[in-house]
Each structure stands twice: as structure tokens, then as C-alpha cells.
Amino acid sequence: MDHEEQASLLAPTPSLLATVPVFPLIPALKHDIRNTIDSALSWDQLCASDVNFSIIRPIVLKYAKLKNLAIVYACLVVRAYFLQESEDDLAYAGVMLSRATLCEILAMKLLSHFASNHIELVAVLTTTWSPLAGAPQEVVQEVKSVLGNNANVNDAQSALEMAISTQAKRFIASPVSQKVINDIYSGRVVFSTAPVRSMLADNYKPRGITIYNTRDAPFLDHYRLRVPKYGAILEFLNFACLLITFVLCLANKDVEKFTIWETIFCIFGAAFILEEYTASAEHGWIIYIANIWNAFDTSFCFISLCYIVIRVKGLSYGDHDASALAFDILACGACILFPRLAFFAVSNNVVVLSLRAMIIEFLFFMTIAAICFSGLLFTLWTLSKGTWALQSIAWLMVQIWFGNTYLSFAQAKSFHPVFGPILMTCFAALSNTLLLTILISILSNTVARIDANATQEHLFQFAIATVEGVQADALFSYQPPFNLLAFAILKPASWVVSPRTLHSLNVFLIKLTSFPILLVIGCYERYFAAGQIIRESSKDAAQTLFNSLPRGIKNIPIFEALVGSTSNNLYDAIFDIDTPAGVGLFEDSDDDDVPHLRSVASRESLNSTPGVRRRPSRVSLAPPRSPRRGERSPLRPFSGAGIDVTVSSAEVSSGGRSPLARFFSTEPSHAPVEASVQRMEMMLDSLRELPVHRLKDEMRELQERQARIEQLLLTLTRGLRSTDPSLHK
Template identity: 30%
Template sequence: MAPMRVKSFAQRHAEEPRTPSPFTGGAEGHLPEINEDDVFRDVVKKLSEFITEVVTLPSTFEQLRTTIAGDSLRDLVEHLSLECTNPAIVNALLALKWHYNASSEDKGLGEARASACEIVAWRLLTRLSEREAVDYCLYEIPAVTDDSTSEDDTNQQDEERATETTALLSQAWTNTAENARKVLEQTGTSRRSRLFQSISRLTMSMTFDGGSDDEEDDPTSSFIGLNALEIAAIADAKRFLSQNVVQKIITGIWNGDIVFWDSLSVHAEKKPRFYNAHTADPFSRLRVPKYLKSFEVLFFASFLALYYSVLVERNPTRITPIEVLLYIWFGAFIYDELSEWIDAGSIFYAADVWNLFDVIMMSIGIMFAIMRIIGLSRNDRMIVDLAFDILSLEALFMVPRICSILSLSPYWGTLIPCLKEMGKDFIKFMVLVVIIYLGFLTTFSLVGRDRFSLPDMTMILTKIFFGSSYVGFDHMKQIDPIFGPPLMLIFITLSSILLMGSLTGMLSNSFSRVISHAREEYLYVYSVYVLEASTSNRLTHFYPPFNLLALVIFRPLRIFLPSDNKFRAARILLLKATHLPIVGAIMFYELVRGKLKDPDEFAGFFKGPRQETTTLGTPVRPSLKSQQPKRNSDTSYRRSRFTSVSDFSPRFVRPGRTGNVDEDTGEAPTDVEVRIAELSSKIDKLTDLVVRLQAANDTK
């Protein structure tokens, strides 16, 4: 009996007529034909044409996800999962999500199309195996170059040279965006910074639906060098980032199971790969976000200890050795933040709420140092005391900054977005309060000008606003016997009842609005931090305060070592010499952690390549024959396109349809689930065939 073949999506789409959707204007839309070798701009343009054609009316996210409004999106997902092999497909969908959100033509329609792109992106990942999902999410958009191999090699060397020396070069400031872009390219600043500079050009003058073919006017060029997860963070795709399949990848990056650098050598290249403890350089563990965060907490703890020591000693006559150490810590902190801003770019740096605390801490530290030097040089005790008073303000931000590690927990991490949103609404509401307050302040000051000065009246009204209503009743007749009582009653009523009640209700609504999406908000904050800490283009990353040592040594050393290979080798040597104790502690932790774990425990997907084990637990290298998946007649086999992530393990065979996999759960099918789906599909077909044969025999 010949095996039954599953019809392709194109055949089913042609044979099965569909009812036009009222949400899509009655048009079914021509499915985009995306080739594997299409450049990023072409992929974006083809997807944009389809999304624009099928989403023509404003629709909510839930309507597109659960109703017939999203039928065309389901067709697109199935078509892309079976026919498209372009690695930039998820990047393009998320870039379109950002574009439609930024569009100012029709806000409702733009949000609907942005939601459609986000839905298609995450549903596409659920149709892929987990390793394919890693490939798609961590694929970085390459720059469009000529086909010449030598030119490609030259560009790659230039990029490596730029990324390695980025932290050592000064940031030039210019007045025009064009000059700023040229300076950033010349100094090797991360391409992520260019995205911030091209926002106005992209949203105001260019669209993804058309435009000049000139590369200089290409709005998609701003996304060059970004992977899908970074674009999702920029596009505010919180639902996409909160999907389980995406969070598995981010958690793998956080734990160091997925790394971008596996060696510290002159010719090392940045690309995503699974961590292999037997082949990777131990010093590459310095780039793991989990260890970066742990050392950051230790650095801030020592920073706080020096801070308290200087304030307790408070020497007004000279700079003590402890204060010198505090200045060193301040310098290392400022230089590390500057390097982080250059590596991550303005968008990512501003997305992390704790970076605002860092900026304020740096400003207070610089002001303290300036005032301290001026006071000691002039021997002015007042300026010295003012400097220490300014330094006292540092505790308001340093203590919460040390406790920022709590934001990585689900409970505390949920409260931060709530407080952030409530703070925004509070500031907006206070504009109305100030307007009303200024009106009454002007009136009361003029009416009671003979008895109360402007500062006295300001203090009286401020006390009333903050709940001391009896103050108003005590002074209303003194202000004016005729107009004072009625005006004061109106002001007290507005302050105590109307404004305070409205403010409380508004903040409560803000809290409820954010807490209803608490998981998405928390995972967004968590994802931004992981991406910010892991996607640096610099090979050598010095922990503070060792980064100051690298700055002092290698800034003048650039004069004597013009060769980039020698310069990079020298940085690697210094990194290994200074960070050897830290790496030793990391290796000891991983050794103990590995021994304490149950060897038979299923550790999840992101634990490196899975290997077969014997009864004694000795790993056995899989044979080459086992690495070749069989091509079944009812299976659509996708060839591997990325050797960086999938070198260690074979691709999983993915069926033409994933059966009953819930595409909205965000779970990507594992290899076992894929094979179970294949067997279930064959059993269903065999059962259906037997039933039909029995029915045919009964009719005879």
C-alpha cells in the first residue's frame, strides 16, 4: 500500500475556497514568495505588501489572534513555515512591528498591523524545532556588500578592528545627524547607536512599502547588525518576548548555555553557539550575563562601603586614602557605564530603568569631586561641607541600585514596571494640579497682599494641598473677610476631595493596567537586561575597576602597537592576568553546581549538545549516520542554514504540519514531540483508511 502524501499548503490554499474576512476588507492577499537569498530589505517589503493588503481595518490584538480576522495570518504562518527558508524572516516581521507602531498616518490601523506582525513572528517560531528557533532569533542582519570575497574579508577585518577599539576611542559630538553618523562609523561605535539617529528619517520620510533603492535612503539599514531579539526589544514586542520559546533562548543566554564568544584569541569571531565546557575557553565565561550581574552586585557593595567610610570620616582638610579609592571606584563606574552605552546603544541603555539611577549617580559623583577640589584649593569650609552634603544624596540612588538584583525575580520585577507607569501618570496629573494651584496662589496673594507675603501664602496653600485643611479655615478670614471664605472652601474642596480622589483613582487604574500584563512587563525588563549584557561586539570586557587599568595601559599603548592583532593580543593577556581569580571562582561554582545536580535530571534544551550515555554514564559521541535525519515521504525537511549554532547536533525533522500544537502557547516542538506528531499523523491516516475500507465492504 503506497503511503499517503500530505498536500502542500499551496495546493490546499488553491483547492479550498475561503470566506472573505470582514476584518481584512474581503481580500485574501497574495502570499509572499520569499527566497532564501533575498536581502533583508526585500523580505521586509514583501511582507509589508501582504500585511498591508490583508489588514485594512483596525482590529485588536485578541481579534487578530482568536477570530476570523486572523485567518490570513494563519495562512501566512503556514506558508512561511513550509516554504520560506530565509533566515531574516523573524527579523523582518519584528522590524515591521516597530515601523507600524511608529507610523503616524492611522494609529488604529497601524497598531493592528503591528499586532499582526508580532502574532506571525511568534506563531512561526512555534512551528519550528527549538534549534531552528535559536537560529532565527539570534540571526544578525548582515550588511549588503558586493559578491567579492576579498572585499567581504576586508569589511570583516574592519568590523573586528572597530569593535575591539570601540571602548578606547572618544565619542565625537557634532551638530548634524549626518556628521554624527559618519563619526560613529569612523570610531567603530556599535551599529545599534545608528538606529536611534535614524528614527525621524524612518518615520517621517520613508516607509517600508516603497522608497528609493539607494542604500543611503534605505530605512532598513538601521537594523543591520541586530538580531531578532534585539529588534523585538526596540519594537516593544513584549508579547513576543514573553513567549516560552523565546524565553528559553533568553534564559539560555542568561545562564551561559548559549554564548556569543567561546574563545579569547586574536582571530575570535562573535556568533551564537552552544557552550561546550570541553572546548570553550574558560575566560569566555566572563561574558555570561549571570556572572556579570553577580560581580556587579559585589562591585556596588564595595562601592557603598567606601562611600560610607568617606562620609563617616568626613575629613575637611585633606583627601584621605579611602577617598582616593572612592574616586577610583567612581572613575571605573563612569567608564564602565560609558562603555556599556557605546556597546548597547542609546535605545537599549534607555530601556533599562536602572541606568537612570546610574546616570544620576555619575552626575552626583562628578559634582562632589568638583566641589571638593574647589573647596580644598580655596580652603573654604563652606564649599567643602556643601560637597559632602551633595555626596550624601548618592545614597538615595546607590542603595536601590545594589538591590536592583531583586528586579530579576518575578515578584519584585513585576513591581518596577508598575511604579514606572504610575510615576508617568503622576507627572502628567501634576501638570493639572500646578495649573490650578498657580491660579489660586495668584488670587490669594493679590487679595491678601496686605497681610501675607507671597512665600507665606505659598506655604499655606501647600499645607492645604497635602492635607492640612484646618490651616485654610484658620486663615481664610485673615486673607479677606469677603472673598476669603468662599475661595478657601472651593480650594479645600478641590484639593482634598476632587484632585486627591482623582489622583488615587488614576494611579489605581495605572497599577491595574500594568499588573494585568505583569508577566509580559517583567519578562521584557529581564530580556532587555540579558540582551544588553550579552550582545557586546567587544572581545575583551574588563570588569570594574580593572577597566581603568586597561584604559591607562592601552590608551598610550596604541601609539606603539599600531597592529590590531598585537593590540588585541595584549588586551587578552592583561584580561587573563587580572581576571584569573574571577574565572577560577566561576569554574569552581560550575564544578560544584554540576556535581550537586542529578546526572539523570532533564536539564532542559539549553544545556549544550545532548549526547547518548552508557549505563556507566560515559558519554558516547553520536555516529555520523545518526546525525543524518531521514527524509520521510510525508515530512518536510528543512536543511540547516546556520553552522554557528547547530554544529553540535543534527537538525530535527519537522513534519509538514505540526498537528495539534497550540501555536499561541509559545512552545516550540522538541524532537520527541515532532516524531510523536509524525506517528500520530500516520496512525490517524491509517485509521481513516481502515474505516473507509470497512465502510466499502459494508456497502457491498
């Protein structure tokens, strides 16, 4: 049994996870953090060494002793509370944000306590916890009364989902979290979550957390369709099919009747809308909309729905204008589909992330500018006295805003002979100089901020894609448009058949509709994935072929750049072989010859010498030892710091050597006495050069000055008492 199988056996069972108390952790963490942080501190200040050892470390050790798997989730729940408090109470927003940051730091440090057991670590991050688990019944009833009797108090979330919803980007970017996220994305870790808001739930066979092994899994494993890595590839192919049908639909449009390509596009469009709606219902709208591309997908879904409604209305009433309008609305979707497919492969690239942030900042700035200039729009419409329509003035202002300044001077007097030129000149100056300069500065700062935190933002988006890829809904195992067929068959069947029958029917439909995909995945994971037989044998064959080539061909720069240099293989081979350290290098090697920086005696030394009481460490002035042949003497002339100061652990008393000799000696017990005497003499010579007399003189002078100042103060006090009669009362 290998290590992975042993780890799988140690995985927490669903029954054990259901008994973990979650609610008691939340008020305890809230109380401790509220009593700990009372001032606004930044991330760097909270991570400083003094704050870490005096504040954070005691709290971490306190809660780590509980060994509660839900502690990380509880920290992120408390973080969400303090983030909400920072928005509600602006007077203490800085303090609340500091407390929220402390919650993120505690979550990172507490997560590291579970890193020794990989399966347990995955359970901490992926298990969906209910915040009221372990709460008293009166607390549950009180929560229901606050939220309403119809509220769902068992709405569970995982720690990863809470980290995404609370924007805990540093927690997600930590190496421990990324290890779990990478394993989930690649499919190495297999687990299933209980669907709560699913369109079609199949909970007959819940699966615990395991390490995926191709030797134990079936060849056509339908659960592999839910692996985020394969899901991303399949999503790209489905999106490409949707784009192709979209283009063919518009290229063969007919306002009088449905064409075959329009029918196919409507089927793919309906399947795409069902998939996006299921994704938003699975994890909630907050997790779904956190990915910027989901916002674009939602926009295309809205455009498609508008097209279908207007198109059906036009065909029903024979209105060709309505059908033409429907195609015009659908054509606007190309502005979303084409860049969506182009940026699909680089969705988490720094340039794309910067572009996303710039679009958000641009829309916000343009909204503020439109609100500000709405007053000018109303003024110009009032001054025109009916000669200008409101839409015409708005379009004129948009043209001026985007650089057509000539229109502002040409049409100024048409509004008013006096106020028209003044208002239009001011508007042109503001829009083309001041506001555009501010907009460029905002966008530049946004790009710089994204570049500074590019790694965190990239890993944050990667975590969102991974969490979205682990779908518990049965519809996600079907590729569009087969998800429409599965929904039409399985949804009504779930109302009448047993869970076992529904599960069997679901598995049959998945393997029937996705047989080629499952076949490709099975062959890849067993023969072509990293570590498999064919891939390793092909690498060995390529390496053998490369080694058999003449030296002249190997050293060709282009060929070496394509194949790779062999120097790294040489370095790897050196470290792969087992050789004793320093064989033949030091004849009389002694660990005492090497200076050590230790505060206490090492555990190994205490274990090797039983019965010896450990003494506290001392700071010793290590004398220079006798140099060997060919070795440079460590002695230097004393110039402010000529003595080599080292911190070493106390030695165990052995034999009848004097304490002074044991204190300074670094040689074995059989060292010559003359060498020890010589070292003592050299040390005494160095000590004589210390400025001890000068220090005594300065201390004596300071004492005399202090005595004079005290005498002067005493004299002044006596004079004030004799002159001021009020002091005698």
C-alpha cells in the first residue's frame, strides 16, 4: 500500500465531518479578535515579528489545540462580519478592516497546522460547513426569528468559497491553499459536495475525499467530466461551437421563417443559458459574478433572450420589422462572443486582468461624468428654446467629450448668443483637458496596482475557476446541447423514481452522450499523462537517441535550444547518488572547529548524554584557534570589534579541567597545554586594548554633572519658597 492509499484511508468520513462543531468557534474568535485589535494596522504591521509573537501566535496556538477542521472556515466567517462592520460604521472602518485582516492571517496560520495530512488539509478547505452546526437549539430558533421562518438556515459553504466571497486573496495565494487548489484542478484529489441549490441533484452515492488512482478507477469514469482541467477544455470547445452556429445563423438569416442554422443556434443558445443559470445557482451569485467573464456570459444570455422573444413575436404576428430588430440585437452579441473566445485561453493573464480593472474604472468614471454634465445638458436645452431636441444636444456633448472640439465652437451661438459660447467653451476645456487627464491617470494607476499584485489576482481568478469547475449538479456532466435532453428526462423522473433508479439512469445517459470524451480522458490518464508508461518510455527513447548523436550535432545552438542542455541532467545525477558528506576533504574534522549559533543545547546532544542537566547558554568570547597548514589565521588586530563573539551552547563538564579553560577552549581534551596558555595570553592582550579607563572617566563626569544640577535645583527651590508668601500657607 503506497502513501496515497494510506492517506485515503485516513480521510475524514462524512459522518465525522457532520459532527464537527462550527458555531462555538465563531463567537469565540469574534470576542478574541475584538479584544486584541483596537487600532488601525496595515498588513505589514500585523505581520511584524513583535506583533506576531505577542498577539497572533498565542491566538493561533490556542485554537490549534482544538484540532477543529472548521476553524479556518470560522476565521473567514468572522472576517466577513468585520468587513460588513467596516461598511456600516465608517468611524471605525480602519479598525474593522484591521480585524478582518487579522482573521485572514489567522486562517493562513491555522491552515498550516493541517498541512502534514494532505487529505485532512483538503477536507478543511473543501468541506461545506453550516455556520449553525453545533449551536444550541435556542440560538437556532433565535436566528430563524431574525431571518424569518422561511429562511434557509442550513445554507452551507466551504472555506474556499468563503475566501472568495470575502476577497481573501492573500489566503488563496498562500502555498498551502494553492497546493490544494492545484490538486483539485488537475483531478488528483477527488471529492463530491452535497448540492443544496442544484437544478438536478444526484446524491445517491456521495464520495469521500480520496486520491485519484487510475489503477483502481474504471476506464470510463463519468466523474472525470467534473474535473476542472477537463471542464475548461470542454467549455472552450462548447463555446467555439456556439460561436460557429452564431455566425452561420446571422449569415443565413431569413426574416420570414426559421432556417436550419437558426434552429441549431437556438438549441445551443438555450443549452448555454441553462448551463450559466445552473452555475450561478450552484455556488450563488457572489461566487459566480466574481469571475469577470461570467458577467460577459450573462450579458450574452440577456441578448439571446431578447432576440428569442422578439423573434418569436415577429414570426407570430408576421412583423418583418420585429424580426429584423431581433437579428440586429443578436448581432450585438458578436461584441461579446468574439473577444470572449479570444481571451478564453489567457483569461487570467496580467494584461487581461488589467483590462478588466480598467473597464470597471472607466465605466464608473463615465457614470460620474454623465451625472455631473446632466446639469449642462438641461441648461443648453432650456437656452435653445425648442430649436434643439434633447437627444441632439446629448449626442453633440458626446462628440465633444470624445474629442470633436470643433462642434462646440460652431454650434455655441445656436443655443444663446452670450451664454452659449461661454458654456460650450467651459465644457470643451473640462472634457478634453481636465477630465480626460484624470481618466488617463486613474487607468494608469489601476494598471500599476494590478501589476503590483498580479500574482495574487491571477491565483484568485484561478481559484474561482477551480471552485466553479467542481460542480455537484448532475447537469454539469452533460455537454451542451445534451444538458437540455438530460434536464427534460431526469428532472421529471426525479419526482417519481427512487434515488437509486435516478442515479443509474443518470450514469447511463452520461456515458451514452459523452462516450468519446470519456474514452479520450481514459486513454490520456492511463498512457499519456505525466508518470505513465508510454510517456516515460518515449522520454527515455528520446534521451537515448539524443545521447547517440555526434557531439557536433549536440552542440549546435538551435538543436540544443530545442532539445535542452544536458548540464542539468549532470547536476541532477550528482545529487541523485548517495555519497557521504565531505569524504576525503577534512582529515581531522571536528564539529567544535565550526562556529555555531545556538541558544540552548541541541536535542540530539541531550539525548546522547543522559543524566546531564542542561545549562543555560552563554555568550563566549571565542579565542582564535591555532591555524593549520595552508589555513589563514583568524586573528585580526582589534579595531572596535576585533574579538570574534559567538553564541554557543554550554559544554558538559568532563575531567579536571578548570572552568576558565573549559570556557575558552575549543580544542579536544588532549590538546597541548602550551597552546591553551598562548591563547589566554593573546586574549588578555586584546582585552587590555579595550577603552575601560575612558569609560570610567565619562561615568565619573556624568555623576559630577548630575550632582551639580541637583544642587542648583535645590537652591532655586529654596529661593522661591522664601520670596513667595503663598507657598507658606
